[in-house]
Amino acid sequence: MFGFVLAASVFVPTAEAVPNGSSASLARTSDNKIQTAAAAEAYWTPERMAAAIPADGPATVKASSAHQPSGRAGSIDGAAPSVKVQNQQAQGGVGTLLNESQTVGKVFFTNPANGLNYVCSAATLNSGKKKLVQTAGHCVHGGAGGQWMTNWVFVPRYRNGARPFGTWYAYQLTSRTAWINSSSSDEDMGIVIMQTNGGNSIVNVVGGNGLRWNWGYSVSVTVLGYPAAPPFTGELQYFCQGTTYNPHGQEVEIACNMTGGSSGGPWLQEYNDQNGLGYINSVVSHRHSNANVMDGPYFDNDIKSLYDFAESLSP
Amino acid sequence: MFRPHGMSYRVLVAVIAVALLATGCGNRSAGQGGNDVRGKVFKSTAVTEQGKPRALVEGTVIELHFTEDGRLIANAGCNMMQGPVTLDGGKLAVADLSSTAMGCPSPDLHKQDEWLSKLLAATPSWKLDGTDLVVTGPNTEIVLSAEAPALLEGGTWKLTSLVQADAVSSVPGGVPATMQFQDGKVSAFTGCNNASGSYKVDGQTIAFDSVSVTYKACGPDEMAAEKAVLGVLAGQVKYRIDRSSLILTNAKGEGVQLRK
Numbered sequence: 001m002f003g004f005v006l007a008a009s010v011f012v013p014t015a016e017a018v019p020n021g022s023s024a025s026l027a028r029t030s031d032n033k034i035q036t037a038a039a040a041e042a043y044w045t046p047e048r049m050a051a052a053i054p055a056d057g058p059a060t061v062k063a064s065s066a067h068q069p070s071g072r073a074g075s076i077d078g079a080a081p082s083v084k085v086q087n088q089q090a091q092g093g094v095g096t097l098l099n100e101s102q103t104v105g106k107v108f109f110t111n112p113a114n115g116l117n118y119v120c121s122a123a124t125l126n127s128g129k130k131k132l133v134q135t136a137g138h139c140v141h142g143g144a145g146g147q148w149m150t151n152w153v154f155v156p157r158y159r160n161g162a163r164p165f166g167t168w169y170a171y172q173l174t175s176r177t178a179w180i181n182s183s184s185s186d187e188d189m190g191i192v193i194m195q196t197n198g199g200n201s202i203v204n205v206v207g208g209n210g211l212r213w214n215w216g217y218s219v220s221v222t223v224l225g226y227p228a229a230p231p232f233t234g235e236l237q238y239f240c241q242g243t244t245y246n247p248h249g250q251e252v253e254i255a256c257n258m259t260g261g262s263s264g265g266p267w268l269q270e271y272n273d274q275n276g277l278g279y280i281n282s283v284v285s286h287r288h289s290n291a292n293v294m295d296g297p298y299f300d301n302d303i304k305s306l307y308d309f310a311e312s313l314s315p
Numbered sequence: 316m317f318r319p320h321g322m323s324y325r326v327l328v329a330v331i332a333v334a335l336l337a338t339g340c341g342n343r344s345a346g347q348g349g350n351d352v353r354g355k356v357f358k359s360t361a362v363t364e365q366g367k368p369r370a371l372v373e374g375t376v377i378e379l380h381f382t383e384d385g386r387l388i389a390n391a392g393c394n395m396m397q398g399p400v401t402l403d404g405g406k407l408a409v410a411d412l413s414s415t416a417m418g419c420p421s422p423d424l425h426k427q428d429e430w431l432s433k434l435l436a437a438t439p440s441w442k443l444d445g446t447d448l449v450v451t452g453p454n455t456e457i458v459l460s461a462e463a464p465a466l467l468e469g470g471t472w473k474l475t476s477l478v479q480a481d482a483v484s485s486v487p488g489g490v491p492a493t494m495q496f497q498d499g500k501v502s503a504f505t506g507c508n509n510a511s512g513s514y515k516v517d518g519q520t521i522a523f524d525s526v527s528v529t530y531k532a533c534g535p536d537e538m539a540a541e542k543a544v545l546g547v548l549a550g551q552v553k554y555r556i557d558r559s560s561l562i563l564t565n566a567k568g569e570g571v572q573l574r575k
Contacts, residue, residue, distance in 0.1 A: 114392065116375075116420045118417045119418035120417055120418070138415045142395075143388070145380065145557050145559070148475060172484050173484065173485040174485075175482075176483070177480070177482060180572070182384075183382075183388055183395065183397060185413065227416075229418065229422075234418050259416065260394065260418045260428075261418030262416045284416055285415065286395075286414055288413045288414075289436070294416065302481065306481075306482050310482075313484055
């Protein structure tokens with residue numbers, strides 16, 4: 001069975017794939033199997049797999065006028081869970097497959113502007129009070145003239161309806177003023193303070209990622225998320241890996257073809273699939289006309305400021 | 316970007332005059348530089364495709380927001396699309412439309428997003444018909460009406476956001492704080508206490524005076540809301556209304572947002 005895991009390494013085929021970019025791949029589940037969801041199996045016909053473009057190298061595109069980091073590089077370390085739970089991460093990452101992360105989850109919320117329900121992705125963020133979750137600004141607030149989302153819940157390592165660590169409710173949503181007043185894409189950042197669940201804080205249960213800012217525009221990251229729009233199902237965690245670059249403004253871009261639902265998914269430096277932790281260095285924000293690349297806000301002093309703000313509000 | 320200086324006022328007037336003569340109709344003008352739509356939000360009232368009405372996904376409308384800084388923010392019920400827009404020569408041109416990557420409630424909404432994105436990428440024409448905006452693309456016409464921003468006076472403003480300079484949060488515990496403005500008198504419920512006083516509007520500034528507050532103690536969520544509300548109920552405060560939101564900011568950069 002294990003050998004099949006390697007053989008089953010899959011990538012999303014697309015005729016317009018960027019030459020050197022990584023495409024979204026399935027993350028391997030904790031029971032050491034590649035996800036075999038019916039939908040994913042149905043999608044992955046032999047023809048499609050044969051046509052798939054392997055993720056064999058980082059993007060080499062460089063912006064002509066790359067921004068330089070402003071301010072000293074900063075880093076906050078992640079933390080492993082302190083509360084024992086039944087679902088332990090399987091050991092052993094193999095080849096191009098990655099173990100999914102229990103610090104990454106699917107987000108469900110309602111936009112009060114129209115009463116409809118949407119999904120995003122998010123990841124836990126380590127801090128002294130152990131209650132923070134990082135996502136995109138638009139996953140917590142509708143931007144200029146918009147409203148805060150409601151019924152906001154985070155389901156760590158959601159898969160095919162399974163909620164192995166339960167459903168966590170938001171206590172308070174935070175974002176950058178430039179996001180809620182102007183929908184500024186450079187500041188499409190949100191941090192959510194979660195309620196406790198069964199008396200435990202979320203970072204103590206699933207662990208919490210570190211945070212890095214002012215780390216430069218060209219870094220290697222693993223993007224994790226729950227793309228739900230075709231050809232993906234939103235029922236499992238997918239990943240992209242590559243090197244970021246500066247496409248415009250204070251943003252980073254990476255070759256990754258995740259679709260709607262991946263918003264808010266973490267861009268992790270040094271993702272360790274043995275413990276599910278990395279350093280969050282951006283989040284999925286938006287795409288332009290090329291569906292094979294995605295952009296996130298560049299993490300500079302603004303994210304540290306938001307982090308400090310959210311932590312100060314955290315009970 | 317908008318080019319307010321690209322065409323002299325005199326030339327603009329002449330163009331409009333010619334347009335009026337050509338149509339023989341005073342309230343119908345082909346789209347010009349976009350000064351009439353800038354800073355406004357339009358919501359669809361009718362969508363026609365191939366000459367027949369096109370039904371939108373239930374609960375959704377097409378929304379076009381032309382920001383003061385020259386962007387178009389568009390929404391078709393799911394993801395936020397935006398990009399720099401030019402409106403010259405009656406054409407609505409978005410150079411580089413981006414779209415957020417949320418998962419929509421149904422595949423139909425993803426399709427509706429794509430449909431709008433495609434229409435906007437096709438550089439549709441636009442014109443004002445009275446106060447309505449009409450956007451016409453290949454086989455498609457959308458009629459949108461301008462959204463009137465909320466008024467400061469009358470009705471109840473409900474507290475939605477607590478602002479600390481560049482960072483902002485929702486209201487903890489959903490504390491139901493409110494403010495009301497009417498005829499120079501302001502009254503507020505901080506989530507814990509009642510406050511009242513007088514105010515005077517001068518341009519984008521509200522000056523509060525003689526504010527009195529009851530003196531009850533409450534839980535931490537209520538006190539957080541109270542601190543923010545009382546923080547803008549004193550002295551000179553900057554104010555702005557964006558659609559249905561009231562944004563109040565004090566001299567320290569702290570403030571609140573409320574919604575009608």
